[in-house]
Amino acid sequence: MAAENSTKATSAEAGSSSLGKKKPLYEASTQYKNWRYSPERLEDVRTQLNAAAVAVIRNTFEADEPGSSSGVAFLDAGEEQLLVKLYISKIPQLCGHFRFPEEVEATAISYLKRFYLKNTVMDWHPKNVMLTALFLATKTTNNPISLEAYTSNIPKTSPSDVLDLEFLVAQSLGFEFAVWHAHRALWGIWLDLQSLPDLSADLRPQDVYEIALKHVRASRFTDAELIYTPSQIALACLSIASPLICQRWADSKSAVSPSSQPLSEVLEDTLGAIKFMVMQAGQPPDVESVREVDRRLKLCKNPEKVVGSKAYLARIAEDEHRAEQKRNKKANDVRRALAEGDPFGSELTDKEKAERLAELDEDDD
Numbered sequence: 001m002a003a004e005n006s007t008k009a010t011s012a013e014a015g016s017s018s019l020g021k022k023k024p025l026y027e028a029s030t031q032y033k034n035w036r037y038s039p040e041r042l043e044d045v046r047t048q049l050n051a052a053a054v055a056v057i058r059n060t061f062e063a064d065e066p067g068s069s070s071g072v073a074f075l076d077a078g079e080e081q082l083l084v085k086l087y088i089s090k091i092p093q094l095c096g097h098f099r100f101p102e103e104v105e106a107t108a109i110s111y112l113k114r115f116y117l118k119n120t121v122m123d124w125h126p127k128n129v130m131l132t133a134l135f136l137a138t139k140t141t142n143n144p145i146s147l148e149a150y151t152s153n154i155p156k157t158s159p160s161d162v163l164d165l166e167f168l169v170a171q172s173l174g175f176e177f178a179v180w181h182a183h184r185a186l187w188g189i190w191l192d193l194q195s196l197p198d199l200s201a202d203l204r205p206q207d208v209y210e211i212a213l214k215h216v217r218a219s220r221f222t223d224a225e226l227i228y229t230p231s232q233i234a235l236a237c238l239s240i241a242s243p244l245i246c247q248r249w250a251d252s253k254s255a256v257s258p259s260s261q262p263l264s265e266v267l268e269d270t271l272g273a274i275k276f277m278v279m280q281a282g283q284p285p286d287v288e289s290v291r292e293v294d295r296r297l298k299l300c301k302n303p304e305k306v307v308g309s310k311a312y313l314a315r316i317a318e319d320e321h322r323a324e325q326k327r328n329k330k331a332n333d334v335r336r337a338l339a340e341g342d343p344f345g346s347e348l349t350d351k352e353k354a355e356r357l358a359e360l361d362e363d364d365d
Contacts (some may be wrong), residue, residue, distance in 0.1 A: 013180050026180055030176040031178070031180050032180075034176065035226065036227065036229075037270070039223075042223060042226055045117055046077040047077045048200040049117070049120055050077040050120060053122050053123065057069075057122055057301075058072075058074070061303065073123065075297060075300060076190070079293045079296075080120060080121045080122075080291065082285050082293055083121050083297065084112065084113070084121065085104065085290075086287070087112065087127060087130040088109050088130075089284035089285075091108050091109050091112070091130060091133075091134055091222070095108075096103060100148075101141075102141050102183055103143070104134070104138055105137075106179070106183060107181070107260050108133045108136075108137035109220045111136060111173060112129065112133045113223075113226065114172070115124075115169055115172045120170040122300055122302050124165070125301075126309060128162070128164075129163060129165060130160050132162050133169055135162050135166070136137045136166060136170065136177075138150075140177040140178075141182065141352055147162065147163070149157050150162070150295055162276050171362065180230075181230055182216045182219060182225065182232045182233035184230065185233070186213060186216055188234075189235060190212075190238075192249065192252075193248075193249055196248060196249070198281060199346070211240075211241035211242075212237045212238045212240070212242075213237075215236075215237035215241065215282070216237045217279055219233050219274070219277070219278045219282055222277045222278060222279065222281045224274055228270065232270055235250075235267065235271060236271040236275050236278065237322075239275060240273055240275055240278065240279070250263040251263070310348075
């Protein structure tokens, strides 16, 4: 669900596309349909997910040892996001090490954010999820690397650390791997600026683009991409770098827009909200505060996910029991089919063959 001001601004930013009554390509994407929220809805999703996880883990503690959950300080939704944000900051470092292009970096960060809209850090620690999201992003952006080359260059990482979570990550993404990014939108706007007749070269120095791109990268530490469109984020970052250039670009779109209100005015509130978000939250979290969260996570992690714990062994036993029941049912079905006749179906009688031939003749007519 998109915020109302985002929806309004999206319609306005379509500009000349709306004149031809064509639906923007972005609005047909899975990102637009499934991965955009209002700020209130985004907070609600995370709060509900956290509350549900705490309830399940508390019950697991109590089933193992009554009263054991009373002294556990579970993480809240904000603390979960703080930990996720720390591992978002690890992705650019790894991409620099492997020399992955920007598309891989941005896509992996989006995957990590989306994963934790469906899952909790108390079930799945961000470290291995981050490594898996990055490896998956190399494949979905057509920049593949072998699993061995990938894991051998990351300390204390085995191929199983990545592969064991790959399907879970893909499933949590809804197998929707395409991501529309703000850095691409920024490049499009920058190219568009080159054709403006009233914007001389001295008013659009290259360092403006580099500064705006720096802010786009900073926006990845925020929730901006889950609330606003890539072009809104790109324009806001351009506005931070050069308000004049941003206004000139918006004015050029207002000239061909059917709206009587200038585009810069329509977008003012939205761009202001994005700029505030980027400037206030567009940086890695304080390591010491995250270290405290991670320490508490060790105490409130779902026991069913801790290898060797009673809850883990009980879950494995239950999974094996269900699998055994499924295998037995399948074997019984096969035995029953063999006892009752040919498991591939009984042979047609002469009368049935004649009826089928008649049906085929009628179809030919």
